Amino acid sequence: MTNGFIVGKGPRHIRDTAMPLGRGERHITVTGLALLGSLALLALPAHADVASSPARTTAARSAVGLDLSGWPSINVQLYKGKRRTMLVVHGGVAVTTAPGGAWLIVSVKANGIAMEPTDSLGDSKIQTPCQPACSLSGTWWLDLDLAEVAHPGMFINVPIDVTLQGQTVLTTTQTYKMSLMATLVKK
16 A cells, blocks of 8 residues: 545545645645644734834834833824724833832823813823832823814824823833823714
8 A cells, every 4th residue: 555645525545645736735735834833823822012003093103122211102193083082092111120219201292282180280291109110001182072172283183192201200211111002982
């Protein structure tokens, strides 16, 4: 008996594997390899720099390993702002090597304008003291109709760039993870 496999629906024939594959068999093999390759692409590492920007209504990005001593930022873009919507942003920064006495500060802006809530100076900053490791996260919002009235031509029917900035104060180089998600929601 020769080595091989059974093919066809009729009487069982054994085909020698030394012979080249037929057209249909090659198609199945190529399709199978393509599916395996696609699955490998879906298995991205959970803690890598990833982004889903630009997007129509929701965009997200995360990044790791930048230096927080100089106000680094990550950003996402939504294709265009729409009337009767609010921009809602969730963001956070985690520091892994902050010495005692350091402060972590996070700020969010949309098209260069501070989002709500703001502090007494009109900045959208939040801050917290750090020990060896700390994290800070928040949710900001901006009513696009009101923002357009205050800043004509900056929010309706134009792209919206959302920027998350993080910084540590009273310390030197830090390592961090930043995460940002911006969503347009109907009012």
